[in-house]
Amino acid sequence: MRIALVYTKRTWEIERIEEEMRRGGVEIERYYPSEFSLKIEEGEMKVLPEIQADAIYFRGPGKGSWEETTIRMNIFKVINQSIPVVNSPESIEKCTDKMEATIRLFLSGIPVPETFIVQKEDITEEFLKKYKKVIRKPLFGSKGEGIEMIKRGGTGYLQKYIEHGGRDIRTFVVGDEVLGAVCRVRKGSLVTNVARGGRTEVCELDEELRDLSILSARALGAEICGVDIVESKEGRYVIEVNSSPSWKGFQSATKINVASKIVEYFLRGCPEHK
Numbered sequence: 093m094r095i096a097l098v099y100t101k102r103t104w105e106i107e108r109i110e111e112e113m114r115r116g117g118v119e120i121e122r123y124y125p126s127e128f129s130l131k132i133e134e135g136e137m138k139v140l141p142e143i144q145a146d147a148i149y150f151r152g153p154g155k156g157s158w159e160e161t162t163i164r165m166n167i168f169k170v171i172n173q174s175i176p177v178v179n180s181p182e183s184i185e186k187c188t189d190k191m192e193a194t195i196r197l198f199l200s201g202i203p204v205p206e207t208f209i210v211q212k213e214d215i216t217e218e219f220l221k222k223y224k225k226v227i228r229k230p231l232f233g234s235k236g237e238g239i240e241m242i243k244r245g246g247t248g249y250l251q252k253y254i255e256h257g258g259r260d261i262r263t264f265v266v267g268d269e270v271l272g273a274v275c276r277v278r279k280g281s282l283v284t285n286v287a288r289g290g291r292t293e294v295c296e297l298d299e300e301l302r303d304l305s306i307l308s309a310r311a312l313g314a315e316i317c318g319v320d321i322v323e324s325k326e327g328r329y330v331i332e333v334n335s336s337p338s339w340k341g342f343q344s345a346t347k348i349n350v351a352s353k354i355v356e357y358f359l360r361g362c363p364e365h366k
């Protein structure tokens with residue numbers, strides 16, 4: 093078995109994956125998303141360099157302009173027709189665009205917070221009047237960056253602030269298995285992301301969390317993902333599915349070897365890949 097790793101940064105997560113691949117006797121190929129080209133000529137379409145692996149672990153297109161990102165995603169869509177690309181470029185697009193993710197989660201019957209995606213300020217005023225505490229999130233943000241409480245005006249992706257008391261839940265999905273759940277705690281803060289000072293604690297994985305996680309991952313077609321869930325007196329809401337999740341905090345709290353679960357999923361032939 094040969095697996096190609098496509099990433100922009102050699103993170104702790106990539107190092108753990110390589111370690112598990114070596115342990116499992118898996119051969120490794122490494123690529124940057126920015127090094128590929130596509131040729132259409134003489135009735136043929138070809139991606140260069142040619143990947144020899146049996147499957148690809150794709151951590152997303154990396155930073156780039158809209159044009160660069162489009163090129164990379166299209167190239168991986170072509171590759172995915174002959175070699176399984178996990179997560180698929182289509183699912184990464186759906187997860188990364190918070191508007192598309194929320195629409196798809198909602199249409200799959202998954203509880204999401206009240207959300208207005210607004211281009212006219214009078215709609216924003218209506219939303220604020222009704223829900224009082226409202227946050228704005230960048231459509232393509234991550235790690236809690238750029239999320240702010242708004243008091244008036246403005247447009248964009250607006251969401252009712254769920255009173256979570258500085259604690260939310262992150263579950264981790266690999267294929268059809270939910271590995272576990274952790275709580276990220278940051279008292280007195282709008283966001284609880286580990287990147288923003290959130291502390292990670294183990295959290296009981298009950299049936300509801302398990303179901304919400306699997307349904308959310310399926311709604312967006314993500315095979316390996318982190319699901320963010322906020323909880324209040326009114327219930328639980330899915331706020332995000334992360335298709336290139338970090339798992340250092342998750343692993344140190346749960347003691348689950350995430351990389352070995354991921355490599356195992358590849359060795360089983362990526363059964364959830366569509």
Ligand SMILES: Nc1ncnc2c1ncn2[C@@H]1O[C@H](COP(=O)(O)OP(=O)(O)O)[C@@H](O)[C@H]1O
Pocket residue numbers: 205227229233234235236237239251252253254255256260282283284285320322331332
């Ligand atoms: N509707 C919401 N109500 C309360 N807190 C929220 C809401 N949306 C996001 N947050 C907080 O902000 C954090 C980051 O939001 P998220 O949607 O997961 O975006 P990011 O991609 O930046 O992680 C969440 O983990 C949560 O703590």
Ligand SMILES: [Mg+2]
Pocket residue numbers: 235236285320332334
């Ligand atoms: Mg998040």
